[in-house]
Amino acid sequence: MNLNYRDEDNKFRKEIKDFIKSNLSEEVLKKASNGGKYTKDEIVNWQKALFKKGMFASNWPKEYGGCDWNPMQRYIFDQETAFANTPQIVPFGVTMVGPVIIKFGTSIQKERYLPKILNSDHWWCQGYSEPGSGSDLASLQTKAVSEGNNYIVNGTKTWTTLAQHSDWMFCLVRTNTKCKPQEGISFLLIDMNSKGIKVEPIITLDGSHEINTVYLEDVVVPKDNLIYEENKGWTVAKYLLSHERTSIAQVARSKSAIKKLKYIASQETYSNRPLINNVRFRDKLTKLEMDMHALEYSELRILSDEAKGAALGSEASFLKIRGSELQQKISELTLEAVGSFGIIQSNESNIEKTNEYFPGPEYANNVGAEYLNLRKTTIYGGSNEIQKNILSKMVLGL
């Protein structure tokens, strides 16, 4: 066992650092470190720059234009970008649908979609959940009826993250109702500019607009947009899931959040001493660091076993459960750390904006909103209850 960085690793780390410096301004990063959200343009430009530099699509093979990094490189990239508070790569295109197209797509589909994903010309969203099927995905009702060379799609997708920015949606639809739920599902790519698509915002607890409901009414989708075979969508979806693994734990982002929390706790005071020296607060912080390291080293163990060719099973669920819990706990303790300023509404990035003025320190401005917003982490991507059901089958054989 060892955690040694070889020279090339350190060289790689420096490259990343330099690249961030030369592409993102001090104040942009500062704003982000105080919880400010990046605009669509800022995100897209960042991704384009990464691609130009050959640092994009780390999970794609080289022949498809990816950079195919090894676990250590991904680990370093995640750490450096997290500590610098760069924009996060939007996963729907490059992390999720990209590998699916590479694995199941026809050469025409590959030509058509992959370059636009690599160059971030297309913004993708995920059409999975429906009002009636959240945890129970297989019960989805959105229907795609074959009509000549097209499918006519009718139904409602909800909880659709950033659909308001999206050019394309990858979507699970029901193409057969006369069989077991899983067997009647197909994986379709839908142009968000198609006639019959309506996107309605869902405002979340923090007053922000991140998720949406997408209504599909007689939307015409060419059969060329079907990925893999009709009624084989479940196979595709399962393959996709296995590719979210590395990002799902958000270890690096949590590490960086703890670093920020420690800074805040060194600035704030409790009965005239730095808050971080207060035993009660300190122990909660210590517990977070314990949980964070337990998660970090679990991820590292998984990465090295993976590098050694070990088959991976339940780990994604394990990392998802603890990763999401950790994000919530950090935001909860940060809320405590900033004192009662944490319950004052931010004067930034808030749809139902009510406060022109924020009375507390900059670092406290979005803390309350973040606490409310992160309630989602244990719910989305398969709620933690569902993850535990999966684990009890896969690991325990129960």
Next chain:
Amino acid sequence: MNLNYRDEDNKFRKEIKDFIKSNLSEEVLKKASNGGKYTKDEIVNWQKALFKKGMFASNWPKEYGGCDWNPMQRYIFDQETAFANTPQIVPFGVTMVGPVIIKFGTSIQKERYLPKILNSDHWWCQGYSEPGSGSDLASLQTKAVSEGNNYIVNGTKTWTTLAQHSDWMFCLVRTNTKCKPQEGISFLLIDMNSKGIKVEPIITLDGSHEINTVYLEDVVVPKDNLIYEENKGWTVAKYLLSHERTSIAQVARSKSAIKKLKYIASQETYSNRPLINNVRFRDKLTKLEMDMHALEYSELRILSDEAKGAALGSEASFLKIRGSELQQKISELTLEAVGSFGIIQSNESNIEKTNEYFPGPEYANNVGAEYLNLRKTTIYGGSNEIQKNILSKMVLGL
């Protein structure tokens, strides 16, 4: 709302205090306060004395020789006896089977059993659990086959507390196998001196002998010993359960255990200051006191609603869950409080006695054993998991 003690309450409290003083010696109580266990004789003598004084069978109506106390009187009695560390009244006779005989027994059965229970001449045990049926009581297999005026009983009861002292056992047996499990059960009283009964000890984690396995082989039980009707045992058992309520939470005993814990924490030191002033320890203690008061006032609320004639449902389960958890948590923190002496085996009341000498203070002598032994509280009397199943049906209607 009020918690005021009226003059008669204070008078009553004084009576109890005086009675304890005049019946139990200083050193006996001291030994008990250090976790020493009472002998069978000590317990029996205490109960006889209580009866003589008219302070026994608080849950029995006067006409049957009980003292029929009101909730406040029971509350005061429990508190005073707990704080003095008197023997605890063994529930199987007076608390459990007594009320059952009063409710369902024939006049002959009442004459035969009740006086001996009141005068603690008979020691009772409970024949419920079996190797194959713990949580799932209704699946019990012990058979009673009718033969003239007798039942012939065959089977195995286990987890039978203090069977080694017992003269009588009230026992659930299967008298009909051709119906729903619950419907084929009968409630029998069995003389422990009958031919064919073998009692084998089960040594528990703390090395003590409290529970047993009872083997019944062709045991002849006169039909006169059947309580209520054949195959109606489940009705009897449910009625019995509803009479464990008041004692089940053990609030008074937990209060007294916390008092002892606080004394220990004032004697022990952490980096040269009283342990009780150590913030980390102090907060764990505070949490115990919070839980204890939450439980105490919940019980008081239930008692006053009961006094007002409110029907009681789920409360027993609620009190059982929290009461048992609290007992465990107190023993766990006490284990911490006595430092590493807590992991040294006691030199008292230990069957597999290995230590002649105990190096720590007296109050630490039985702390480790107690921690191990109290694991049982969340398991017996219907495990807490079972209690939650009950609650979700009764309270939530799920």
Next chain:
Amino acid sequence: MNLSLSEDQVLIKESAEKFLNLNYSFEKRRSFLENKKEAYKKNWKNFAELGWLGLAFSEDVGGFDGNINNTMTLMESLGSALVSEPLIFNNLVVGKFFEKFLYVKGNEHLKEIISGEKIYSLLFSPNQNYKNLILDTLIVKKENNKTTVSGKYNFIFGLDEFDYLITPILIDNKIHVYLLKKNIDLFDTRNYETIDNLVVSEVEFNSLELKENSLLLTINKKEFFEKLSYIIDYATLAMCSQALGIIDKMYALTLEYCKTREQFGKKIGAFQVIQHRLVDMHIVKEEMRSLNYMGQLSMEEEQQRIKSISLSKIFLGTNAKHMSQDCIQLHGGMGVAKEMSIGHYFARITTFCSLFGNSDYHKERYAIND
């Protein structure tokens, strides 16, 4: 010994719920939030007419018998309707202030508070660790027999609509309490909102002159803080009672959701894991109520009061907070959508955890007083 609700309490509970269901529904509330000032006036007038503003005070000033159990019963109902009007601050705190510090039969200020004619506020900052609880940040100057005060304050609740501001100031090591009047004694206020839409004010004095005729009383520090501590505990318990109403409501909403929401072909309430979590919630809400009653019954004995109120606040900041998170979790995606009411209850619990000292503050206070 009696821990059951009295007839009065049952009456108050029923009438309050009846009124609030009708006039403070989730939908009505939304419209109130869009026009807070108007809503405040209208609702305050209603509360006065219902007698709610007098519940905590004695007959001779236009109140009732001031029974604390009755007051806390009302607070519970206000909580379950997510009432945003600051009764705790503009009624309980200021009313108890006059009761404790300047009680005279038929006190005029109290009459105005109870009738609702005038809005009183106390300059006091009930934040998470009582930083600048009161006075700490004010600078007093005395020049050519004028006394002026300067300084800034935060987390003043219920100041938005005030007519009078009760302003305790430390001068020559004694507390001088002034009664500042709107439009006469001028100072800057800035308003902003909490995540659950309560209005908070920041106050700034710029060498404001303190006139003799606005001096209510002078009192030595020790006595002042002893009495203030009672008032704060009363207000803290009132907030915990509102929180109790909220937690009960969150439990009911979550139970209802689990009984209706279907996944995998059955109600999610049919899954054992969900059932046991609902059971845990049920127990938590009952424990919270029990500790709340303990607080109500301990108000008049100082050490008991301090300890039991702190236990209630610790419980709110730990077990109850955790339960509020679990309620969101069991609502799944719907739990984070602002159109649902559950999230609004969640936000208020979050706010309450942070006010009047958080759980760590009260753990410390409990330890010191045990």
Next chain:
Amino acid sequence: MNLSLSEDQVLIKESAEKFLNLNYSFEKRRSFLENKKEAYKKNWKNFAELGWLGLAFSEDVGGFDGNINNTMTLMESLGSALVSEPLIFNNLVVGKFFEKFLYVKGNEHLKEIISGEKIYSLLFSPNQNYKNLILDTLIVKKENNKTTVSGKYNFIFGLDEFDYLITPILIDNKIHVYLLKKNIDLFDTRNYETIDNLVVSEVEFNSLELKENSLLLTINKKEFFEKLSYIIDYATLAMCSQALGIIDKMYALTLEYCKTREQFGKKIGAFQVIQHRLVDMHIVKEEMRSLNYMGQLSMEEEQQRIKSISLSKIFLGTNAKHMSQDCIQLHGGMGVAKEMSIGHYFARITTFCSLFGNSDYHKERYAIND
């Protein structure tokens, strides 16, 4: 970067498990407990022959490469077999002591320790908060050029069978380390057992003369405690590794029980509540392993070492302890019966939580060093 087991580790794990399954089964273990002295001699000899006593030390003293990962892998296996022989004390602690303080190529003491010919013990008390960690309670007298020591000690593990007792004593503000010999340097010991049948000794010196010829070294306090701290952390991690083996085993036993025990007509492992609790246990044991590896990889950088070892010990005293309780719970009535092995694992976890500083002690240590 590589956090997978090395080939050596895999070999050690397999051979250890093979040997222990055969020679240290739960039944065999029971017989060992009935005759501890004899069992100790026999097993110690076996351990030496298997090379286990040399695993942590370098070739030139008869060991291997002293790779820490290999040592901790062995510790894990010892834990899962509930081995009671004090390898941590009579091999790791004393061996590391000579390595750190008196290392010379081919050190004779180390050779004896590794070959198992002689049993060494260190006078040191790894209790819950390191009360009298070492030296604190000894009184040294110097009279007519004789130096004598008196005093009492507790919680000395692995002293029962000793030939040599390494005894650090503070004289003139310097640490003098003496090597006391059985039957030559006489002192009283009293043995007793822990709840999990480990033998602990209380040592008492009655003005024992300290002879020059038994003096191993003198060293200044600061350096002594720096080196000792490394040794203690090494031993603490070894104990945490044994605990890891225990927790893994408890998990396996509990999973197995839930898969076989039937209630209500199905395996209890079919109930969702049980399933999710087993999942929680699975995650806890994996987290425990991850933190254990972190500790192994941090041994050589002081601050990292202190922090990560403390995290492992905190985890043991909190999450892992809680899991051990849950394992008993899921065994129901069988969980508290001494005839089942689960309870013996539970008792040992309980003991380990209390040794080498409990979780509160390590929270403090972590905070100071973070």
